[in-house]
Amino acid sequence: MRIEKLTNTISLLRSVEQANADHLTTVREVITDVRKNGDLALFRYTEKWDGAKLTSLKVTKEEMDEAYANFDRQLIGDLEEAAANIRVFHTEQVRKQIDFPLANNSYIQYKISPLDAVGLYVPGGTAAYPSSVLMNAIPALVAGVGRVVIVSPPSSNGKLPDSVLVAARIAGITEIYKVGGAQAIAALAYGTESIRAVDKITGPGNSFVALAKREVFGRVAIDMIAGPSEITIIADETAYADEVAADLLAQAEHDRFASSVLITTSETLAEQVSSEVERQLKLLPREEIARASIENFGYIYIAESLEQAVDAVNELAPEHLEIITKQPEELSKKIKHAGAIFIGRFSSEPVGDYFAGTNHVLPTNSTARFSSGLCVDDFVKKTSVVYYSKEMWQEQYPKIARLARLEQLEGHARSVESRSWDKGDSQ
Ligand SMILES: NC(=O)c1ccc[n+]([C@@H]2O[C@H](COP(=O)([O-])OP(=O)(O)OC[C@H]3O[C@@H](n4cnc5c(N)ncnc54)[C@H](O)[C@@H]3O)[C@@H](O)[C@H]2O)c1
Numbered sequence: 210m211r212i213e214k215l216t217n218t219i220s221l222l223r224s225v226e227q228a229n230a231d232h233l234t235t236v237r238e239v240i241t242d243v244r245k246n247g248d249l250a251l252f253r254y255t256e257k258w259d260g261a262k263l264t265s266l267k268v269t270k271e272e273m274d275e276a277y278a279n280f281d282r283q284l285i286g287d288l289e290e291a292a293a294n295i296r297v298f299h300t301e302q303v304r305k306q307i308d309f310p311l312a313n314n315s316y317i318q319y320k321i322s323p324l325d326a327v328g329l330y331v332p333g334g335t336a337a338y339p340s341s342v343l344m345n346a347i348p349a350l351v352a353g354v355g356r357v358v359i360v361s362p363p364s365s366n367g368k369l370p371d372s373v374l375v376a377a378r379i380a381g382i383t384e385i386y387k388v389g390g391a392q393a394i395a396a397l398a399y400g401t402e403s404i405r406a407v408d409k410i411t412g413p414g415n416s417f418v419a420l421a422k423r424e425v426f427g428r429v430a431i432d433m434i435a436g437p438s439e440i441t442i443i444a445d446e447t448a449y450a451d452e453v454a455a456d457l458l459a460q461a462e463h464d465r466f467a468s469s470v471l472i473t474t475s476e477t478l479a480e481q482v483s484s485e486v487e488r489q490l491k492l493l494p495r496e497e498i499a500r501a502s503i504e505n506f507g508y509i510y511i512a513e514s515l516e517q518a519v520d521a522v523n524e525l526a527p528e529h530l531e532i533i534t535k536q537p538e539e540l541s542k543k544i545k546h547a548g549a550i551f552i553g554r555f556s557s558e559p560v561g562d563y564f565a566g567t568n569h570v571l572p573t574n575s576t577a578r579f580s581s582g583l584c585v586d587d588f589v590k591k592t593s594v595v596y597y598s599k600e601m602w603q604e605q606y607p608k609i610a611r612l613a614r615l616e617q618l619e620g621h622a623r624s625v626e627s628r629s630w631d632k633g634d635s636q
């Protein structure tokens with residue numbers, strides 16, 4: 210891994226942007242094609258990029274049953290325990306409606322309602338992600354969404370991995386389609402013969418998926434840009450090089466475009482981590498992907514102080530931040546921008562990926578500056594409600610009319626003035 214003195218992190222941001230730009234043209238072509246040709250386009254792209262020749266997209270009940278029957282019982286237990294942890298944490302996030310009483314028996318209200326239909330993207334191009342099924346589906350169901358649909362790319366045998374179907378059953382989702390990439394996002398946004406359009410699309414994916422979500426925003430809502438995984442680690446001389454290297458590689462193995470950054474005050478640690486990364490790369494079955502990621506988007510920065518490291522992290526706004534220093538909790542309080550923070554050497558990032566109960570669908574590409582990880586709030590909308598009684602109206606309407614005329618909106622003024630006592634007592 211290249212080791213540089215920490216001056217700024219702009220070079221990393223630029224290289225990720227460039228990678229995205231190269232994929233945008235493809236994504237736009239795919240979306241146009243799916244809008245025009247529907248299922249036919251979905252079948253064509255699924256054959257081209259996933260190597261699966263399909264004639265129908267929907268997962269059948271028989272496929273779900275078979276996957277569950279064949280699956281390892283201990284792993285079912287592990288997935289169920291992870292699901293329970295996620296459910297508990299997300300249930301705590303449920304918001305209360307705000308009922309705000311006003312004078313004269315009047316009130317205003319902040320009404321919370323679940324979305325009617327959401328599409329959950331579960332990645333699957335180079336690995337199976339049952340954990341992403343749970344992370345998407347549980348908050349949606351806790352929020353009370355009416356229709357929850359999963360899309361995920363099939364393997365070349367035309368099937369979804371058993372693990373994904375088992376996780377869907379544990380979560381309680383039955384409407385599942387075998388389609389991934391930008392074509393799946395286009396189908397969810399615009400609808401095709403087989404897939405009815407949804408109101409919102411959530412979930413992580415590679416840069417084709419993330420860019421497609423950005424392109425269809427406005428037609429549907431999206432949760433965030435949750436693209437190729439990223440980790441930044443702040444470590445001092447107390448950290449162990451083998452552990453830091455393992456944590457960098459845990460994200461690098463996700464994607465060629467994943468990024469892994471170490472910012473350290475210790476030159477010795479920097480050198481040791483660099484050689485540990487090289488040693489450990491050879492141990493990974495996904496060595497080729499991880500190596501490409503480390504070569505293109507892997508950096509070790511030497512910081513003059515932990516304060517300088519914190520400033521760089523707040524500029525970079527990484528998806529995940531690990532802090533492995535003498536006083537990690539103290540330092541974590543100074544972090545403003547990161548999708549999720551992992552404190553101390555026993556909270557390595559996969560604890561959050563799978564099990565702690567926090568959500569692993571998180572903002573990437575510096576968007577943690579303004580967006581948050583997936584949560585129950587992503588699956589509800591808020592409507593304001595106003596009730597003014599006759600008495601309340603009579604007291605307040607002259608002020609409202611004056612404010613309307615301040616904006617030269619005579620129609621607004623006349624609207625509030627048009628009510629009168631003479632017309633009777635009806636609400
Ligand atoms: N940010 C997060 O919260 C988060 C969480 C989990 C996973 N992830 C990321 O999800 C991603 C999973 O990636 P993946 O590739 O394994 O699965 P994926 O499902 O995201 O993407 C696979 C699809 O990409 C499309 N594709 C592949 N090559 C293409 C090409 N050349 N042109 C057009 N389309 C192409 C295909 O349609 C394929 O089905 C990784 O980047 C991982 O880091 C992010």
Ligand SMILES: N[C@H](CO)Cc1c[nH]c[nH+]1
Nearest residue numbers: 338340341438439562569
């Ligand atoms: N680290 C990923 C988010 O960037 C989530 C994940 C799922 N499985 C393993 N990891």
Ligand SMILES: [Zn+2]
Nearest residue numbers: 438459460562
């Ligand atoms: Zn991960």
